Amino acid sequence: MRDQEPASGRPGRRLSTKETAEALGVKPETVYAYVSRGQLSSRREPGGRGSTFDAKEVEALARRNRRESSVRSGSGGELSVRTRITLIDKDRYFFRGVDATRLAADHSYEEVAEWLWTGRMRPGVTFTAPEAVVAVVRRAVDALPEHTAPTDRLRVAAIAAAAEDPLRFDLSEQAVLGTARVLIPTLVAALPPHPYAHHHDDGPLAHRLWGRLTGHEADEASLRALDTALALLVDHDLAASTLAVRVAASARAHAYAAVSAGLGVIEGPLHGAASGLAHRILQDVLERGTAVPVIADELRAGRRIPGLGHRLYAGEDPRARALFALLERVPRAEPALLAARDVVATTARHTPLHANVDLALAVLTVSSGMPATAGETIFAVARTAGWIAHALEEYGERPLRMRPSGHYVGPRPPQPLPE
Template sequence: MTDHSADAGRLTTREAADRLGVKPETVYAYVSRGQLASRRDPGGRGSTFDAAEVETLARRGRRDPSAGGDPTQRIRTGITLIERDRYWFRGVDAAELARRYHYEEIADWLWTGTLRPGIRFTAPPGALAAGRRAVAALPAESGSADRLRAAAIAAAVTDPVRFDLDRDAVLGSARILIPTLVDALPPAGPGGSGERDPLALRLWSRLTARPADAESLRTLDMALSLLIDHDLAASTLAVRVAASTRAHPYAAVSAGLGALDGPLHGAAGGLAHRMLAEALERGGAAPVVADHLRAGRSVPGLGHRLYRGRDPRAEALFEALGRIPAAGPALETALEVESAAARGLDLKANVDLALAVLTVASGMPADASETIFAVGRTAGWIAHALEEYGEGSLRLRPSGHYTGPRPPLPLP
């Protein structure tokens, strides 16, 4: 790709990299995660970037004084640490936890500090009935996030102690909410599963009509566990802002679901699913990767600003998917996508690409990864809400930097 002079107000890839103090391939990582928007140069010789947007990102990276007064830059948390291409839940390797224990066990341990082997989350009949009625009332074209939000609101209305923010009350609400999110979804086929089955099995039966083999079910459970938390992602920040107003846990989780609905967050897995399905249909990854790059689009499922190498969540899921014979073609194609893009962009697979392998290989719809992401992340949102309830109320109130006309001006 040849660098060249950009239009007025636009920067070339090299110029943007110099302003940000990063390598050119890192600029494309910012694009893939939605931190920068790129535009294909009319001459077809590369991408260009808005200079003002690049400068805003550079200021955030420098943590300049104008940003230093923002309380959202100083949120203390004891939940997740990310460094050296790995991440830990309360000091314990998150990938190893996911390999050893089930989602409900890890979630409950994250909240309480006590591991309870075999714990199951089950919703009371009232909450579940309300959740199912709310989901059933939605239009047929409703998306994953729509159904989950409806179920969360319905469950909240049935919980008379939802406004009690004492730790035990919040945990009681969490153990109602998570199974309601899953069991309120309509079954994907005949049969389904019972409400006393493991949560991963109940979720599986709502995402695909295919029967679940042991390895596939274990991989879905691992995905839920790996996605429990990832520091202060946009949806988690939304949860903490809601919790800082002393919104009850259902409302705080609903705030997270709203942020997750964005195409650059929870819906990113659906884009990777469609890209992977297209690559399988066309018999290889190279033409699909080329089409994305030719159109000036980032390749879904690649790159993460917190990791230099491969996302450790993708690493763990690829390992598990390698034990599922039916996932072989999708996994091989996903690795081809990573290899083909790496030649020019040096971007590694992220968790969205790994989820795409799972959902494509299991016959799930494109938005299934969003459902998996939301259900898994709800446990982390509850943990962050609990932390925020212990902080001063209304503390997450940054000051705006006014850029409008100076008063006084005449009435319009």
């Protein structure tokens, strides 16, 4: 919408449809849409050809539209929300104005999360959960069938943790931050430890998560790669799951419920589960020794190649670039790295797509002996911090603003009652 001076509010002054449209910065047909939705009233003057509109009412609507322009349809018809959290620009992304890959390289996941929430750095911070909360959550998660997917366990864990928290409806910043610092380690503690791993319930979150994803020995380079992956994935602007979180927060759902909304969305194969598909591709390439037949089989089946391309980056995903650089320091990651490069090179013969973070995450999970679902688990744990940041931001906005209008295209009423 164009920012224009509203029409003069002189008492009793009436505006034509053209004047009203100009004052609101919209097309004339949009003016009548406002009327049909009850946002504007019109009057047909005796002997006049068209409708007229009260200038004061038009001025009030113009002011309201400008206030609500923080959530509006962009030029591409996509929802646009003002945010101070993440900027994606020219194949780079930034957390509160700071290069996100630099932050992830120099700081732990917990430190990056704190920066995202508060704009302040807390060196050496770690998140811990009270034993009583962990015990309640583990009982709930342990009651699930053995074959339950990790994301389902995380959703149940979030619900159980919410039920245990009598202060969950306190949406003040300090209360929500307290919830976040307990919820994230609770989600990790809710995952069953790997039977062959030496697991820890203290120390950096990445160390605790490692023993729940694999039985491989945790060397320093691998732990650093996992910690950096968590920090790189902490937020990525308004991804589908983050939008779901903001919608929940707009309705003033508490933080646990907002996180549950995000966890529900990431199960889609086009979002959090994408790294699992890339994991299986890399395993197939390693077994067959070359990417050529693997890529051919995928394309023949009508499937896109996972781990390649990103709608927000013309070049290589900066998260993939940062994670690949760390994985090059992990000796056992070399075969999976070579397989990933083979996938990129083979596909590039016809489609010049670059690696995205899902492929880099798959290199980490394959080389560390993790299951295909591990990438989704890492994504969910990491992104919980970003969801909390967006929920906090949304709690500071006008409630229920995330309410787009439906464009009805069905049969026009009145229709006869069905037989």
